[in-house]
Amino acid sequence: MEKSKPVGQKPPLRPKDVCAIRIHLRNALAVRDLALFNLAIERKLRGCDRVRLRVRDVTHVNQVAARAQVVERKNLRPVQFVLTEPTRSAVRAWLDKAALRSEQYLCPSRLSASPHLSTLQDARMIGRWVGAAGLDPTVYGTLESTIRYLGIEVDDALEISEQTEL
DSSP: OOOOOSSOOOOOOOOHHHHHHHHHHOOOOOOOHHHHHHHHHHHOOHHOOOOOHHHHEEEEEEEEESSEEEEEETTOOOEEOOOHHHHHHHHHHHHHHHOOOTSSBSSSOTTOOOOOOHHHHHHHHHHHHHHHOOTTTTSOOOOOOOOOHHOOOOOHOOOOOOOOOO
16 A cells, blocks of 8 residues: 655654754765755745755855845745855855856756756755655655745744754
């Protein structure tokens, strides 16, 4: 018999889950994935907005910015977000490794037909990260929706991010 998918709002990742995923990504030396995971945890952007971030959206004068702002595609409203030092460090490491220029996407696609990751690729990556940390990916949200859909507030997301950084 097939397992049924959970219905309704999925539970948020707990601080220990976030920590487990970060440990897995660090141990795997997954520089890009750690940067993207940290950005997903801290920010309140939908996946469709997150995959379209450009390097210039999170940097200022060749440094990763402490605060950033983007315009949501769905409602064309500006959204501000904070990048904690651990996230800035992870993004800086990714930018150094990938040698991305200001106008390039922060999440470039490996497929020539697409300039950036698709939201489906983003959701699949997050599912893999959750699964690799020993969690059931079908139980948790994919982080592609807003923080509200994860069941936590923005301030709580930032606090979780800061507390669970090793």
